Each structure stands twice: as structure tokens, then as C-alpha cells.
Amino acid sequence: MLTKSNNTIMQFRVIDIDGKEVVRVERKNIGSEVMSTNESLLQDKGDRYYFTESMKLAEREVSISNIDLNVEFGVIEHPIKPTLRFATPFFLNGLKSGIVIINFFANDILQHFKSLKHIDIYLANKTGSYISHPDGKLNFTKDYNVKSNIFNDFPFMSKVKDSGFYFDKKKLMAKKIVLSKSSCFYVIYNIQKAYLSRIHKEQIILSLLLYLLSGIYAFFMSVLLSKYPSDKYEKRINEIESMKTYASKMKSKMVELHDSSYLDPLTSVFNRRYFDEKLMSYFESNEIFSMILIDIDHFKKVNDTYGHDEGDRVLIELTQLLSANIRETDFLARWGGEEFSIVLKNSDKKSVVDIADKLRKITEQYDFGFKKNITCSFGIAIREEGEEIDPVFKRADNALYEAKKQGRNRVVIR
Structure with a gap:
């Protein structure tokens, strides 16, 4: 019953005062069926360190072994089974009569x-x-x-x-x-x-x-x-x-x-550090992803005209706007200054372009409280299988540069 109650128990044994197994119940692997060992297969464990150490204990004391490899009939069992043992002596009529020992898969x-x-x-x-x-x-x-x-x-x-x-x-x-x-x-x-x-x-x-x-x-x-x-x-x-x-x-x-x-302290979205680590995790698992780089058009004019407090407000409201209009599986990060990045998994070329253009239109139509609307430029790159991260980022950055060069407030994919 004890062995069945915990599927990490490998063996439950009673060993007499001479080191010979009297009872042995075991399972071969974690979670496998529990079996009682035939009497002819019971072994002498008198020379094993855990037996001699446990026999030195007082009543109700418990010893915990090293983590080592399970040994059967004097030979390391294969496939190897790292094992941790708990043992305590038992007494009959007041006399120490052996040990009870439980082996756990380690x-x-x-x-x-x-x-x-x-x-x-x-x-x-x-x-x-x-x-x-x-x-x-x-x-x-x-x-x-x-x-x-x-x-x-x-x-x-x-x-x-x-x-x-x-x-x-x-x-x-x-x-x-x-x-x-x-x-x-x-x-x-x-x-x-x-x-x-x-x-x-x-x-x-x-x-x-x-x-x-x-x-x-x-x-x-x-x-x-x-x-x-x-x-x-x-x-x-x-x-x-x-x-x-x-x-x-x-x-x-x-x-x-x-x-x-x-997290970025101003906007509370992920920062560049998180962005880099997330990309690295995608790269290590060889996942296909898309990258969108976003830059606020003429943001310097906002700071120069209305002050940095208003510029900060634009950054905060824009991140809220972008966050509310991307999927739960996508993540948004502030790359630095007025630049942001979005990484999307499991998206084809058309889907990524549609998402970027949707964000572009929503931003253009949003009322930031100025005479002129705030707009953004978008550069997109889709990672190809086996491609390194740097080339993907470079293509997205070149696409963003091209969007700026073509007149801003547009989406370009490379």
C-alpha cells in the first residue's frame, strides 16, 4: 500500500539484522506496476553502506543516503537508476532486528x-x-x-x-x-x-x-x-x-x-532587454516569427513644440493603443526613444502586413489632442527557417528606413 501511494518509490524492503532481504516490493520504472520479489531473488545487503549506517541508529531515527546508482547482485543496474534511500531500524521485543528501507527514484x-x-x-x-x-x-x-x-x-x-x-x-x-x-x-x-x-x-x-x-x-x-x-x-x-x-x-x-x-518604466510595456531574450528563445527553438519595427513620425517636433511631458503622454497612449490591438500571442516592446517592436508567431506575410496596416490606420485616426494627427512608419521582416536573428532585424530596419524614405505613415516589408 505504501509503495502504491507514491509512484516515485522504487523499492520497499525489510532487511534483517544479518543484512539479508526478508521482504522486497518494487517497481522497475516511475509509475510502473508494483511487484513482490520472489524469495529466491532476495539478496544479501550486509556489505552495503546504507545498511551498516542505518543499523547504528536509535529507534525512530531515520537515515538518508547519498544519491547513487542502484546496485543489484553486486553490479550497477542498467539502464542506470539514480537512487535516494530512507531507512530506519526496527525492533522486536525491544531488540534491534534489522532495518526498513525505502528507495526513491532520484x-x-x-x-x-x-x-x-x-x-x-x-x-x-x-x-x-x-x-x-x-x-x-x-x-x-x-x-x-x-x-x-x-x-x-x-x-x-x-x-x-x-x-x-x-x-x-x-x-x-x-x-x-x-x-x-x-x-x-x-x-x-x-x-x-x-x-x-x-x-x-x-x-x-x-x-x-x-x-x-x-x-x-x-x-x-x-x-x-x-x-x-x-x-x-x-x-x-x-x-x-x-x-x-x-x-x-x-x-x-x-x-x-x-x-x-x-519593463519599460515609462510605458510599462516590455523593454529592449526582454525583446532580445525573447527573440533568442525563438531562435534557439528554431521558431518562425515576424518582426515589426515601428517609429513615430516627426516625434522630435512633438517634444520641441509641446514639451517632453506631452511627448511622454504620446508614448504612453500609443503603447496602450498598440497593446489593445494585437493578439495575445504577440508581444510589444519599447525598443528605445520613439521606436517600438512587435514580434508575432505563426503569421504569414499577408497576416503580418494586415496587422501592421491596421495599427497604422488606428494610430493615424486616434486623437492625441494636437492639431495634426500622429502617424507611424512600419518595417516588417519574416524570419525564414534556419535564419540568424541579425539578418531578420536588419531587414526589418531597412524596411522601416524605406517607409520613412517613401514619405512616412506607411508599411514596408523586406
Whole structure:
């Protein structure tokens, strides 16, 4: 019943005082059917470290293993199965008689760390042996008897404490994750230089901390709630609930910072930074998109004649006008000054031209409160499959220049 209640449980076992499996229930893959192991296939686990460590525990104490590879009959199982184990001794008539141990599939935990974009992750167990490394050949060094060790490769790791992030001179961030008295992990976040130059340090810290806390919270809540309740578990749940509250506060702060860094302060639409990152995401996924560059005609005259406050009002009202007349799947950004850009996905040439011309007419007909109407020029380019970003932007920019050259208040596509 316990194994069926949580599909991340790989094995539930009872091992006697001599290290021999007495009961073994398992599933081969996450979510697959639970099966009871035939008595002839029960194994001797007396030489496994998790057995000897768990046998040293007092009643109701729980040990948490390293994340390592599952071993069957003395050989690493293939396909490999990263595993995390929870174990506790059991007593009969007051005498320690063996351990109860639950194995969890650890793939999701590892994927949680690896899914951080633009960041190389080094994850090691308490002795410094790598669990995960940017160089895949150094994954699970202890299991494969590889000597590479996080404490040797990064000497500053000896300074990492049980709380907070540690920063070294090379802008690496390190964290010690304590799971129990006998179990911990070490993590190094190596932020790629190109990405680091685009993101504020404070945002990265908040993002990583939130990500880390949310992942640990989700995993351990699923583990703890699948066990029988006890005072120790209730205390741990309360601690993790506190982590959740803290993570929620951090999330609010992160959202606030995120919004301020991606929004134009005057118009509240996306800024050029967001525009660049969005385009890069489209490029990396090889998506087809269209780009419209927009420039307000004779905007300098508005500022010179009516003042910059009125010019700012025009910018604000124009962004509201444009935003209200594009699709939900399109995004508008202020490129700079009186220039704006719109990126559209899944649009053919006719659709993009029609949208741009619609925006042109709406702008021309809108009453900005001046004697002469405000107009805009539009330049369009459609990305072709496999095309780099720079040529697309250059074609849109050339189209905008051509629209200006032809007399303004018109749409040109290149």
C-alpha cells in the first residue's frame, strides 16, 4: 500500500539484522506496476553502506543516503537508476532486528538541478564524490571509482557552511544542502559568463534560492506524507512548511525584481532587454516569427513644440493603443526613444502586413489632442527557417528606413 501511494518509490524492503532481504516490493520504472520479489531473488545487503549506517541508529531515527546508482547482485543496474534511500531500524521485543528501507527514484531531483538554463551544475555527496557534473563522464564518480572530487577541484568548498550561499572570486556560487545529521549534498552553480553579464546578481540569488527551496519542499513533502506519522516527522514537516513560507516571500521579491528589469518604466510595456531574450528563445527553438519595427513620425517636433511631458503622454497612449490591438500571442516592446517592436508567431506575410496596416490606420485616426494627427512608419521582416536573428532585424530596419524614405505613415516589408 505504501509503495502504491507514491509512484516515485522504487523499492520497499525489510532487511534483517544479518543484512539479508526478508521482504522486497518494487517497481522497475516511475509509475510502473508494483511487484513482490520472489524469495529466491532476495539478496544479501550486509556489505552495503546504507545498511551498516542505518543499523547504528536509535529507534525512530531515520537515515538518508547519498544519491547513487542502484546496485543489484553486486553490479550497477542498467539502464542506470539514480537512487535516494530512507531507512530506519526496527525492533522486536525491544531488540534491534534489522532495518526498513525505502528507495526513491532520484531522476527528478537531478533533473531539477540540471533544468536551470545558462548555469552549469556541480552536485556532490557529503564526501565530495560527484553525483552530477557538466562533463557527463564525471557523473557518479564514486560508483565508477573515478577519483575526481569537488573538494579537490574547488578548494573553497571547505569553507561552505550549512546555511546561505558562498561566493568565490570566480563568481561561482556554492550551497550545502543538509538533509539529516548524516546526509548532505554540495552544489556549485557556475553561471555562464554571457548570461551573468545580462542578469543582476541579486536576481540570480533569489531565483536559485526559490528554485532550490521549492524543489526540496515538493520532494520531501511527498516523502514524509507517504510515511507513518511521528513526532519527528511532524517536526520536519513544520520546518519545511517554514521553508515554504520563506520561499513564497522570496518569490514575491523575485517577481518584483523580474518585472522591474524587463519593463519599460515609462510605458510599462516590455523593454529592449526582454525583446532580445525573447527573440533568442525563438531562435534557439528554431521558431518562425515576424518582426515589426515601428517609429513615430516627426516625434522630435512633438517634444520641441509641446514639451517632453506631452511627448511622454504620446508614448504612453500609443503603447496602450498598440497593446489593445494585437493578439495575445504577440508581444510589444519599447525598443528605445520613439521606436517600438512587435514580434508575432505563426503569421504569414499577408497576416503580418494586415496587422501592421491596421495599427497604422488606428494610430493615424486616434486623437492625441494636437492639431495634426500622429502617424507611424512600419518595417516588417519574416524570419525564414534556419535564419540568424541579425539578418531578420536588419531587414526589418531597412524596411522601416524605406517607409520613412517613401514619405512616412506607411508599411514596408523586406
